[in-house]
Amino acid sequence: MNTLPVLATHQGRFSRRFRQYKYLWVSLLATLIVAGLVVAYLSKSPVYASALSVVLPGSGSSSNFAIDDVGSASQSTRTPFSSIAFNPLVNYKEIFKSRGVIQSAAARLGVHPTALTPPRIELRERTSIIYIHADGGSAESAQRYAWALFDSFQEELERLRQDEMLRRDNSISSVMEQYRLRLMQTRQAIVDFQQRSLLVSGExxxxxxxxxxxxxxxxxxxxxxxxxxxxxxxxxxxxxxxxxxxxxxxxxxxxxxxxxxxxxxxxxxxxxxxxxxxxxxxxxxxxxxxxxxxxxxxxxxxxxxxxxxxxxxxxxxxxxxxxxxxxxxxxxxxxxxxxxxxxxxxxxxxxxxxxxxxxxxxxxxxxxxxxxxxxLEREHALAEAVFTSAAVKLEAGKSDIFASYPALQMLGLPSLPYAPKSPNTTIAIAIGAMAILFILFGLFTAWHRQYLISLLLKNS
Known part of the structure; x- marks a missing residue:
């Protein structure tokens, strides 16, 4: 018995029914997909966000002092916003997100760096405030992560300051050695002159x-x-x-x-x-x-x-x-x-x-x-003045450790979140509902396209 005509008849009937209700099937499928995505999003592990804020000082400081028989020196700390060449807030943002700070924070928390998500840094225009958001699997872990980030950032700043001071000292040590040798040469010239002459001093x-x-x-x-x-x-x-x-x-x-x-x-x-x-x-x-x-x-x-x-x-x-x-x-x-x-x-x-x-x-x-x-004494006095002035300025410059990396003050302590940041049920349902509405609207428009096109042509 030949069953091919019967099978073809059933396939044609199904095809006609599918074409008749294709928009309904597509809408049901799209709704199921959106609902699945919403359910998958809501079933994710909760993520908590701890926020803290830090502020940079907005003014500098300066001081002048004199040392008897040595000279005078001045020390000044410029405001970090006095230069238009760079913005310290942007520098600090990148330092917060740097690999060294993340690794140090992971070491403080006792976890692998890959287990931590990079912090979100927020800068506000016309302010000197930096907002840091740290994510964690629980409220306590997020808060600990925020504290670890802040401590690691401060440690990184201290390392950078010490490295800058070391490099600066090394760069000027050769110059100071030249000043010292010049001072010794002028002193020896005076001693040699006194040994071969009758005159020892101007007195x-x-x-x-x-x-x-x-x-x-x-x-x-x-x-x-x-x-x-x-x-x-x-x-x-x-x-x-x-x-x-x-x-x-x-x-x-x-x-x-x-x-x-x-x-x-x-x-x-x-x-x-x-x-x-x-x-x-x-x-x-x-x-x-x-x-x-x-x-x-x-x-x-x-x-x-x-x-x-x-x-x-x-x-x-x-x-x-x-x-x-x-x-x-x-x-x-x-x-x-x-x-x-x-x-x-x-x-x-x-x-x-x-x-x-x-x-x-x-x-x-x-x-x-x-x-x-x-x-000879004038040359010695000049060499001594140059040496002592350079030494005094060097010592005064050592106290200006915040020139390149200004000090930070904590404005807001790391917060303890009361609710997870994600998944957000309200937002997820709202987005899912809006997605379904957009899909249904699109399918409805496609279903009645001939009628809509005719109305447009009639009105035109």
Missing amino acids: QVTQLMHTLTNINERRISVQSSVRNAHDFVRQLGIDLGVSPALAGQAFRLQSDPEFRGYLKELDTSAMKVAEYSSLWGSKHPKVVAQNLRYDTAQQSLKFRSTKLVGTQSAEILHNIDLASSIHRAELFASLMENYAKLQGLQAESTQLDITETKLEDRLKVFTRESAELER
């Missing part, structure tokens, strides 16, 4: 000039005293009729016992001659005897004087008796004393002249050497 020139001034003042004073003493000695010698040398020889004769004896004998014989001459004539034996006695005493005085002080002085001094006139003796003594003072003042004046000449010669040498020493 020597000042002291030498002060000494020369004092010597010059003293020399002028001594020369005035010399003139006064010389005039006094000269006038007193004229008044006494003797020179200071004769006055000294007179005192020498007066201190000789033998001369004093002859002088006393001369005085006694002179008195006797005068006494006897007044009583008797010149031929009287007693007068003759006393005259002979007087002549003998006078001859003895001359002989003794000549022996003690010489012939010329003896002619003047042999008959001078200072003991008989105290006032005359005081004048002789004053003449000798002032003459001795005059000699001392003249010697002092001569020595002052010699000393002044030597010091002036030394001053000329010091003047030439001081110019060279001042040049």
Whole structure:
């Protein structure tokens, strides 16, 4: 029995029925697919989102300080938004999403990095606030993930700051070494100059000039005293009729016992001659005897004087008796004393002249050497100023650790979500319903397309 016509009849009947109800079947199939997708979405594991926010400071700071005998330095921290070349908020966004921060957060949580979803970073325009959203399988895990992200981010910032400081220090260490070598060279140049020269420091020139001034003042004073003493000695010698040398020889004769004896004998014989001459004539034996006695005493005085002080002085001094006139003796003594003072003042004046000449010669040498020493000291001072200034600025720059990576302040603590972020039942049902409505509308439009086209043509 042939069944082919019967089978063809059944297939044709099914095909006609399918074409008759094809929009119904497609709508049912589409509805089932949308419902399946919604059910699949709602059956997913819940995802919780913990949110935290951080803020960057909006202003910088600056400070100036001075160090005695060293110099001054300034330290300033610029506001992170002062440059238009980059935005620190964008940099921090990328650091939050970096592999290092994710791996560090995973290590803190004790999970594999692939088990963590990258955080969602949100930036708001015209603000310095960063919003971070961390997802987790539970509310507590999401909150822990947010804390781990923040701690890992801070650790990464600290690492970047330390690396920047290390690289900056290494880059300027060679420059500082050059400054230090230059400073040592200028110091050694001063030491070498001091070893081969008379001048050690600039104070020597000042002291030498002060000494020369004092010597010059003293020399002028001594020369005035010399003139006064010389005039006094000269006038007193004229008044006494003797020179200071004769006055000294007179005192020498007066201190000789033998001369004093002859002088006393001369005085006694002179008195006797005068006494006897007044009583008797010149031929009287007693007068003759006393005259002979007087002549003998006078001859003895001359002989003794000549022996003690010489012939010329003896002619003047042999008959001078200072003991008989105290006032005359005081004048002789004053003449000798002032003459001795005059000699001392003249010697002092001569020595002052010699000393002044030597010091002036030394001053000329010091003047030439001081110019060279001042040049070396200026070079050393400049090298020292450059070195200390660079060192102070380096130390001050070390405190500015937030120049490239500004400090962060936590504005909002990581939240503990009360409900999962997904799946969201309300949104899923709403989207599913809207999808079904769009599908039904589309199928309805396709089903009545001929009627709709005819209406459009009729209206046109």
